[in-house]
Amino acid sequence: MSHISEPLIFKHSRTGRSAVGQYPQGATAQVPEKFRRRKRAALPEVSELQAVRHFTRLSQLNFSIDTHFYPLGSCTMKYNPRACNAFAMLPEFLGRHPLAPDSVSQGFLACLYELQEMLKDVTGMKGVSLTPMAGAQGEFAGVAMIRAYHKARNDLERTEIIVPDAAHGTNPATATMCGCTVVEIPSLPNGDIDIDALKGALGPKTAGIMLTNPSTLGVFERRIQEVAKLVHDAGGLLYYDGANLNAILGKVRPGDMGFDVIHMNLHKTFSTPHGGGGPGSGAVGVGQRLLPFLPIPTVGKDGDNYRWLDEKDVPQTIGRLSAFMGNAGVLLRAYVYMRMLGREGMHRVAEFSALNANYLLARLKKAGFDAAYPERRASHEFIITMKRQAKELGVNAMDFAKRLLDYGYHAPTTYFPLLVPECLLIEPTETEAKEELDGFVDALIAIQAEAEQDAAKVKGAPYTLPVRRLDDVRAAKQLDLTYGMRSTE
Amino acid sequence: MSHISEPLIFKHSRTGRSAVGQYPQGATAQVPEKFRRRKRAALPEVSELQAVRHFTRLSQLNFSIDTHFYPLGSCTMKYNPRACNAFAMLPEFLGRHPLAPDSVSQGFLACLYELQEMLKDVTGMKGVSLTPMAGAQGEFAGVAMIRAYHKARNDLERTEIIVPDAAHGTNPATATMCGCTVVEIPSLPNGDIDIDALKGALGPKTAGIMLTNPSTLGVFERRIQEVAKLVHDAGGLLYYDGANLNAILGKVRPGDMGFDVIHMNLHKTFSTPHGGGGPGSGAVGVGQRLLPFLPIPTVGKDGDNYRWLDEKDVPQTIGRLSAFMGNAGVLLRAYVYMRMLGREGMHRVAEFSALNANYLLARLKKAGFDAAYPERRASHEFIITMKRQAKELGVNAMDFAKRLLDYGYHAPTTYFPLLVPECLLIEPTETEAKEELDGFVDALIAIQAEAEQDAAKVKGAPYTLPVRRLDDVRAAKQLDLTYGMRSTE
Amino acid sequence: MPFIPHTETEISEMLAAIGAPSIDALFDEIPAALRIKSLAAIPDALSEMEVGRLMQARASQDGRPLNFLGAGAYEHHIPAAVWAIVTRGEFYSAYTPYQAEASQGTLQLLYEYQSMMSSLTGMEVSNASLYDGASALAEACLMAVRAHRKSKSARIVVPSTLNPTYLSVSRAVVEGQNLSFTVLPYESGKGTLQFSTLEALKGEDLTAVVIQQPNFFGQMEDVDAITDWAHANNALVIAVVNPLSLALFKPPGEWGTKGVDIVVGDGQPFGVPLSSGGPYFGFMTTRMEHVRQMPGRIIGRTVDLDGKQGFTLTLQAREQHIRRSKATSNICTNQGLLVTAATIHMSLLGAAGLESVAATSQRQTSKLIEKLTRIPGVKLAFDGYRFHEAVLQLPVKVREVLDALAERNIVGGLDLSNLYPELGNALLVCATETRTDADLDTYAIALTDIVTGVVERNR
């Protein structure tokens, strides 16, 4: 991590400079006047070295898994095995055109087919489509399938999606995108769903419910079987937000809990890289009822032959969600990851992520921090709240988060879920060693001491990063979204 | 560049930890007692993530071309094109066993053959061997060939190698390794060789002379033709230390100057990476007289067929210098580089490295710094001396060097060549942009001002790196060369 | 244990600290009946070496055929530096820059990306990416409905020369939200929008008109006329473009008198390998006035406590994590790493480089057409100016031809006979700067052989 800022690439640009070895020389196009671009785009004009140096230096301004403990709750920042990258980037896979004939795609299709089968097994589902390009698109696919299911049964009134208040923002946003109305239900003080509220919300308009289990509160919904029965009895279907699948992988399966559909964040549980914000993959799995509606394409097998299944094979499909078949490269990485873990490794994911989370929670509780759900087991993540510190010392969760950066730890997720005030959602993941967890606890203890002695110090953090605390309000008010937008350079 | 230290890898080690996916499970060897290792080696026991994180963090503690201007004189720290790495690391090249039959090596051999031909052309030589693994080994090959030449002519008394005082340390060290005696001759105040001293040194014992031209003083030896004639007339041969070939590439050829043998630092002039100290490659080129002595193997061509040439083809060879054929991967990178530059690009190397060096020199002179050879053109590098500053301000060349690091510039070569007191040997290379050079000058000007106002500040530098100035004396006195050697952990 | 660092000692210590007797006890809140019994479909673990061998075998099975297929995904040269930097751990293994101070690398890069894309498309602002071109169009349609308050119809006009998959995806994505699509036919022989059918809609409430340039057939639409018509008829204009083509062609921001309203497309041609279909990235740029209706992440420049420049996520109030059910979109994770590749790619190529790549691709496609249409019975479906794709009509079944080409290790193009049955045996082909003249000859020879063979067999 470097603490030295780097100018914008445009500052390195000089008219006429270029990395000429990177493009063919000599061709000029005869473009009719009406189509012709008049002025070249303001792209940087730099040498190859300048580009390499600029972006290498930029990279050093990031925290990342490869350089820092990164316990960002709900994001499963575990080690991204380098082998996944290496094998997904074999030149044949990279060079393959997505619409190339099946006859020159059997190797690739075999990987995808087996990935579908493995995902079915770990989720307890009957069918899988790999096409959604992130968790949120997987959610979309899931709710769209629920809608399609009711529609196919001519059950047209079912337009309400029940969402607990702890849900990730993508859940209600997805329901809206699918044309549904969101009915929010509260969580109980112990983190479980308020079953009475659920009962109250269920009815003839209920299309389904979206749940994360363990929820984003970091606890497992113990009465999940009862919830499933209630929803099913009311004619609704259950959607499982699999962003937290890491917590239960190899321990319990959403299909067995009674869920009808699940999306998985392959970039979380199956450890494909997060790439500074993506790409992800939001593969969906479905039970029997939703099989006819899976988004296309999926991969089928005829004898020894793999082939794409499309609208001809899945006539009731909710359709296509991407121009081709989703984030193929991410899928290959997930496939490699699953093959390297194998059956036993699959079981260990939840075990060791839970061990790390519960250990961290135990140590933090012992150090005097306030767990949001002190009576509960942590799943793979848990929440502490800085409400007391905010009130008594004027040092809030964000201050703790920023100060952690100075200590060399990425901050946990802050202020999510929204219902827990001043919260930090902490997810260590199974790939971190005990001493990292201990170091993190020590840092929080040290910051607590700082907060008690010199609150201003903590509130002024960070100090050792390339920038100090940034003015978000100004960013939103005095919009500066492109180079040259504001004269104040 | 990070300023945060990283513990030794051994600190991350815990008994029983390991990256199990990296090795086969299950095999155990039946080793007879007398051969059996009793105690495992103290290698670290870490997880894959820990290793990745540790070494990634370590990498960030380096300055490098990819992150910093690195004007290290005599080292030609120019941009190492990424393509060279990518194409030299194609799996077929990486997987090829060095002793694989020629029939499955034609592609590889073709690259090497063409590289030999191109190097012959740019040096003006008649034959090339690519086998030496660094400049110094190239020098060895060169002097060994000179020795072999005299021996073959039964001219057994010729055991003296003349070396100017400005020569790189590898020159005299090489002469000794070859069993020769070193005769040192001084340089004139204008940087040229003292021709009278040369004449005095030449005689019946003269085996040859080792020259760098331009010399490590950064100036071109103008009377090179005269030097060549004198040496040849005395019965000696001329060796060209090609570490500085960048200065003249495409402008003048050592063969045309009268040299009989040259080594080239492919990792400098032909821009293969320096790798934190290597690998390099010290290909040698020879004129007619030394052709019979070239180190083996070299690549020959019979019709359309490439094959290795060995002792059968070159019976008088000085022999083999490496277990196989030298640093093949470096050779492929050099080959790619030369193909990308092409004929015109070759000419530009010297032109723009000279332009950058002379510009930098001009600006520094104007800013009041003392050039060691103010009346001379700079070649691709030049020397400034801090003698005045050392005397007047107590701030020496090393202090300037260390303070430059705080300004984000790698220091030039310090205290080499030995004959110029308090010197900085500065080589910007042709791939740096004008604004980098300007920034570097500004930094030196700023440091000069600091030195005048607050010498202690400069002498205490660096301040912003992971460590402050290191105690080299202690390092050599209280040797601590392995983890665990000293109890003071 | 693969990727898990815990030693036996540590496990015991940690359990002791937790006060749990075993790891299994940590799952005691999960009803016992639900616990997994076995995972039969998951094979045993492979070592990295073994999985490497497996993947190499799979890859080799597919080989590296010579490719003449475009249709939304294009094979271009990618500088070696691009992915060498993209896969650096600091980019590769970071996540969404929620902690701006610890993510300035990603944030500054995205700001640079936004600047480049805005300029390239001739628009004022850009987001930090969407999933891909097709879903970006779907988002653009939804955005148009939000942005165009005056239009009540939520009716989107699209030409049938739009990439058919883009339309399918848009339909699937907007399905729940009562948007409707009106598809207009193309001029036969020209392969561009039949303008009269657009004019026939005059006076109707249209929310937006979509234009793809160059269109799916590789032909150039009269974008100025369409844009002006749409604006004159109170419809917004959504442009779908291949970003590489903008190195040569007028940017959407300059189409017609006032430019379009939203620009989307797939960024794949910029530094992203074909990679069997993804991950690519969708881009979106628009006018400043619509910025608050734009979906996706947006990065802004601001200052820190010391007044120093820095970058941060901004306008988050549009997004799902704040606005929840009222967000502009549900998108969260996007395609950051691909944008990283594209930004480095654009920086290395520059406008001049992209122009040269585009021009060379166009030239190679022209040459290809020339060579292929010399084959008896093979002809161009459409006249007019085109970029780097073209529709050919063959004297024989396209499927058969493509299969035969595949056997010769050539991916010959896209069979249009199902998508556009009216075109007969139609084949969409593409050649980029990566196809040499020798490659074109290889194709021409193979096609000649195959077509002649099939014609004769059919006799």
Next chain:
Amino acid sequence: MPFIPHTETEISEMLAAIGAPSIDALFDEIPAALRIKSLAAIPDALSEMEVGRLMQARASQDGRPLNFLGAGAYEHHIPAAVWAIVTRGEFYSAYTPYQAEASQGTLQLLYEYQSMMSSLTGMEVSNASLYDGASALAEACLMAVRAHRKSKSARIVVPSTLNPTYLSVSRAVVEGQNLSFTVLPYESGKGTLQFSTLEALKGEDLTAVVIQQPNFFGQMEDVDAITDWAHANNALVIAVVNPLSLALFKPPGEWGTKGVDIVVGDGQPFGVPLSSGGPYFGFMTTRMEHVRQMPGRIIGRTVDLDGKQGFTLTLQAREQHIRRSKATSNICTNQGLLVTAATIHMSLLGAAGLESVAATSQRQTSKLIEKLTRIPGVKLAFDGYRFHEAVLQLPVKVREVLDALAERNIVGGLDLSNLYPELGNALLVCATETRTDADLDTYAIALTDIVTGVVERNR
């Protein structure tokens, strides 16, 4: 201009600052007659894309044959993480850590490497690498002469079971320095040093005895006896080892009663691909008492002005840049990047992992021998314990067999018939952990075919 950033304007500005009329004028000190006229043998520049295509074609021409050749270069699995990190610009494009404060990454890594190699070989100190195993042996011989002041002979005893190339290289490197080599024969049928020939040297002034373990034939020498004999006879002992084998076998530091004096070898088995022969790296470890005679860079731990731990080049007074003609060696640039790979490799594998790789390689070689010696006429040349190489004797000419195998895409081993004519049609084979049982069968089937074929043809 490829890789050159100068614009026309800048060139003019810079020339003006210099006060030179043209770039050419900067070369006015070079005699005009010497200036290059043309460079006829250098082809025109290729773009990166073009050179990529060329290199891919060259690589494909050679293909990826199944390899059973060792003889000093071994095919092992290399974790994907290794080269992903090694090729990071900060390691890849830095140079010798002359400015220690700006090179702590490289320096600390080298210190870690020295620690690992010392422990692995059972010695006290290690340098930071030499060029390769062969040249490291040459340096070790020179070092032994320096270190062993009492011996005046500069006579080095080597067994003929030493890798013959290592001996050639040593001869070439020490040629000018009056060292002599005495080569001792091996026990026929056993393939290990004929001890009696060593004993015959009793009482002579020997500077050092070289032992390779496992030896060139893959057989294990009686290293304890040889070491003790050498020490009893006042000779130093230089061990040449495959570092991987040390995961299983007694380290040279423990050979005999007091261990050897210098250990060298090639580090290639640790994270370095076969790469057509290099770059690899030579390693060298020794006792503390000899550290000042050791060639090559050495890194030491020290403290900075604030007392904080840091790393730096040390004992530079041995080196050419200080000691010049009196240096321990002329080596300057070494093989830093390969050491980087090896250090990461050793860290990822650990002692347990290396042990498992070594054991698996040994097992696969045993299996291979078993399969191949079932072929009529094929037999093992030597009895005794071996690591992962073996000498087979064939009923037919080895050259012919290897050529026929190459046609089947198999690199079958090393032909020993010229190097050791007394062994007849001898072939040195090797299988590492990367060769599956199926691979071994492929080889066995091919060899059966070929041998039978040739035998029949010769009938």
